[in-house]
Amino acid sequence: MTETNRPDIQTAPQEPEASGPEASQAEASLWADAWRSLRTNPWFIISAVLLLILITMALFPQLFTNENPRECYLSRSRLEPSAEHWFGTDIQGCDYYARVIYGARNSVAIGVVVSIGVFIISLVLGLLAGYFRGWIDAVISRITDLIFALPFILGALVFLNVIESRGVTEVAGVLIVFMWPTMTRLMRGSVLSVVNVEYVTAARALGAGHLTIMRRHILPNSLGPVMAYTAILTGIVIGAEATLTYLGVGLQLPAISWGLQLSDAQRYITQLPHLTVFPLIAVGLTVFAFMSLGDAIRDAIDPKSKKR
Amino acid sequence: MTGYIIRRLLQFIPVVIAATLIVYGLVFLMPGDPIRALAGDRPMSDAVRETLREQYNLDDPFLLQYGKYIWGVFTAGDFGTTFQGRPVSDIIQQRLPVTLTLAAVTFVIQGIIGIAAGVLSAIFRDRFIDRLVQVSTVVVVALPVLAIAFVLQLIFGLNLGWFPIAGTREGLYSYILPGFAMAAVSTAMIARLLRGELIEALQSDYVRTATAKGMRRSRVITRHGLRNSMIPIVTFMGADLASMIGGSIVVESIFNLPGLGEQVYRSIQAQEGTVVVGIVTLFVLAFVVINLIVDLLYAVLDPRIRYD
Numbered sequence: 001m002t003e004t005n006r007p008d009i010q011t012a013p014q015e016p017e018a019s020g021p022e023a024s025q026a027e028a029s030l031w032a033d034a035w036r037s038l039r040t041n042p043w044f045i046i047s048a049v050l051l052l053i054l055i056t057m058a059l060f061p062q063l064f065t066n067e068n069p070r071e072c073y074l075s076r077s078r079l080e081p082s083a084e085h086w087f088g089t090d091i092q093g094c095d096y097y098a099r100v101i102y103g104a105r106n107s108v109a110i111g112v113v114v115s116i117g118v119f120i121i122s123l124v125l126g127l128l129a130g131y132f133r134g135w136i137d138a139v140i141s142r143i144t145d146l147i148f149a150l151p152f153i154l155g156a157l158v159f160l161n162v163i164e165s166r167g168v169t170e171v172a173g174v175l176i177v178f179m180w181p182t183m184t185r186l187m188r189g190s191v192l193s194v195v196n197v198e199y200v201t202a203a204r205a206l207g208a209g210h211l212t213i214m215r216r217h218i219l220p221n222s223l224g225p226v227m228a229y230t231a232i233l234t235g236i237v238i239g240a241e242a243t244l245t246y247l248g249v250g251l252q253l254p255a256i257s258w259g260l261q262l263s264d265a266q267r268y269i270t271q272l273p274h275l276t277v278f279p280l281i282a283v284g285l286t287v288f289a290f291m292s293l294g295d296a297i298r299d300a301i302d303p304k305s306k307k308r
Numbered sequence: 309m310t311g312y313i314i315r316r317l318l319q320f321i322p323v324v325i326a327a328t329l330i331v332y333g334l335v336f337l338m339p340g341d342p343i344r345a346l347a348g349d350r351p352m353s354d355a356v357r358e359t360l361r362e363q364y365n366l367d368d369p370f371l372l373q374y375g376k377y378i379w380g381v382f383t384a385g386d387f388g389t390t391f392q393g394r395p396v397s398d399i400i401q402q403r404l405p406v407t408l409t410l411a412a413v414t415f416v417i418q419g420i421i422g423i424a425a426g427v428l429s430a431i432f433r434d435r436f437i438d439r440l441v442q443v444s445t446v447v448v449v450a451l452p453v454l455a456i457a458f459v460l461q462l463i464f465g466l467n468l469g470w471f472p473i474a475g476t477r478e479g480l481y482s483y484i485l486p487g488f489a490m491a492a493v494s495t496a497m498i499a500r501l502l503r504g505e506l507i508e509a510l511q512s513d514y515v516r517t518a519t520a521k522g523m524r525r526s527r528v529i530t531r532h533g534l535r536n537s538m539i540p541i542v543t544f545m546g547a548d549l550a551s552m553i554g555g556s557i558v559v560e561s562i563f564n565l566p567g568l569g570e571q572v573y574r575s576i577q578a579q580e581g582t583v584v585v586g587i588v589t590l591f592v593l594a595f596v597v598i599n600l601i602v603d604l605l606y607a608v609l610d611p612r613i614r615y616d
Contacts, residue, residue, distance in 0.1 A: 043446060142322075149327040149592055153554030154572065158334045158584065161576045239452025243558055246454060247573055262458070266562070269473075273462055280462075284455040291450035 034300040044296035050289035057101055058108040067098035069256055078272060087278045091264070100278050103258045106168060106251060107286060111238040113172040114179060119230050121180045126187025126226075127214055131195055137188070144181035152178050153243065160249040171250050175237055186229055190222035197221075224301040232294030235287040242283045258283045316603065320596045325378070331588045332374050335581035377585070387586035396586035399571060406476060406567035407556055413480070413487035414494075414552060418545065422495040426502025426541075427534065433507060441503070445496035453555045457489035457562045474564035486563040490555045494548045498541055505537035512536075539606060546602030553591050 038044045057064055072094035081088040087096035129137040147155075159174045160166060194200065195218060203213050244250035245259025253260060258279040265275035368376070380386035387396035429441035448456070464485060465473035471485045472478050509515060510533050518528045556569035564570070568587050575583035 145323055146326050149323045151553040151591060153557050154588060154591060157576060158331055162334055162337050235450065239454065243452060243454045247561060248577065270466065273466060276458055276462060280455055280458050284451055287452050288450040292446060
């Protein structure tokens with residue numbers, strides 16, 4: 001794409017929106033530049049709007065529907081979509097629109113909890129491995145190798161199956177176990193790329209301690225790729241949760257979840273395809289929104305990645 | 309070269325052992341007493357129970373059980389017996405062809421469509437076809453396999469009726485929809501990756517030289533551009549086989565294909581621990597071997613790489 005070749009001179013101090021009084025010039029212009037490129041990226045706008053709707057849906061489902069998703073009458077079972085029931089009703093006669101709306105909460109909760117957990121673990125372990133190298137790096141890298149040797153869905157399937165009662169916490173916990181290695185590697189890589197730069201050597205020569213160097217110099221300069229990946233990861237996690245729940249090892253009834261809706265609907269896919277269609281659209285749009293947001297952030301932070 | 313292969317194999321032994329040990333341990337932790345499950349409602353004499361426990365090594369300490377198992381796998385290809393007395397290798401033999409066919413169909417779809425789309429979009433850069441490829445890959449990459457599989461099943465199987473939606477009764481034809489579902493994300497990744505690589509290669513000096521010598525454009529693209537852009541694609545396709553293993557569980561369950569993935573899922577539900585361990589061990593081994601082959605393929609594609 002042509003706009004990637006924007007000369008760097010433009011990124012100079014024109015916009016003095018520093019994130020704090022101490023924020024260095026380079027930092028401010030990197031994020032300001034990223035923001036400018038984000039604003040004009042149509043994918044960013046689409047995914048941001050989708051996410052805004054989705055998060056509102058997860059926090060305040062009442063805003064979208066007056067129906068109670070747990071109020072089910074067998075007398076209105078299996079209705080096709082109509083003006084009264086936009087998405088029809090399911091086998092138990094619950095309003096399907098309300099079920100799908102209320103399903104957002106569990107998905108988003110798991111996505112956010114896992115991403116935050118993985119983000120913190122990766123930040124710490126990646127920083128330690130990349131900065132100190134040596135045995136810490138060796139131990140962390142071997143553990144990531146080990147988890148990579150297990151195909152993710154397979155591992156999670158076996159793990160979750162051992163847990164008898166599974167709620168958001170349990171599913172999120174198992175997903176964290178399998179998700180941290182990728183991001184830790186990413187973090188380690190970006191730490192390695194800044195650890196030997198002149199300003200780090202200079203800081204060390206001036207007598208700065210490990211903690212100061214990591215906090216002031218390494219962390220701010222290696223955060224970019226990890227931030228972008230966090231958004232992508234949220235999408236991956238939500239997709240994985242729906243998949244595992246669909247396979248019967250994720251969330252359990254009476255939880256309201258898109259994965260459970262899909263797995264219930266599959267038996268009726270020929271007679272009542274609408275039961276599959278609506279949760280499917282919900283999962284698809286949600287995962288899509290998070291992943292393209294991450295892509296947009298990555299492109300904005302590192303224009304070189306755009307060629308991929 | 310031989311030395312390199314041996315070194316790589318030696319490196320992988322601990323990874324394989326640890327990965328299989330984890331799975332073995334988890335299955336070991338599965339709730340329920342397998343002997344009681346085997347007996348069902350009939351009363352079982354203590355003597356029979358003892359013999360069975362002896363036969364399945366259930367009284368040995370955990371590590372010894374695991375050791376006996378892994379020894380059997382590597383020396384005799386013995387993946388254990390189900391509690392119904394059927395050898396697990398039997399089940400594997402029966403199910404493997406389905407999974408291999410699915411993997412082969414997926415690989416062909418990925419290779420043909422992914423490479424074609426990548427090449428076209430690099431050659432016609434910024435023209436309509438390139439935009440089309442770019443937009444569609446952004447969308448496809450951001451969707452979970454689960455969603456893609458259901459969408460294909462609903463549209464091309466149910467609505468249009470072009471393909472069967474379940475089972476393998478129609479031979480290779482029944483693998484087309486599942487194959488596309490498995491291949492979709494990777495196809496899009498390959499197209500994007502190849503587009504970037506090829507655009508870069510086509511701007512390089514050796515391509516200009518070849519063109520200047522009067523070589524036909526098609527030959528320049530295939531011999532000079534494409535060959536040099538294929539290395540990351542091969543890496544990607546190899547690494548992707550791991551996600552294919554996870555994907556096969558989901559896709560085989562959705563399309564009801566009697567392959568290994570679907571068997572794992574079924575066996576987990578039925579608490580058939582030995583089957584789970586057997587298939588997972590096989591998957592892990594396959595994964596390791598594939599990775600090694602991919603590494604060796606580099607040397608063929610890029611003569612600059614020598615393993616000594």
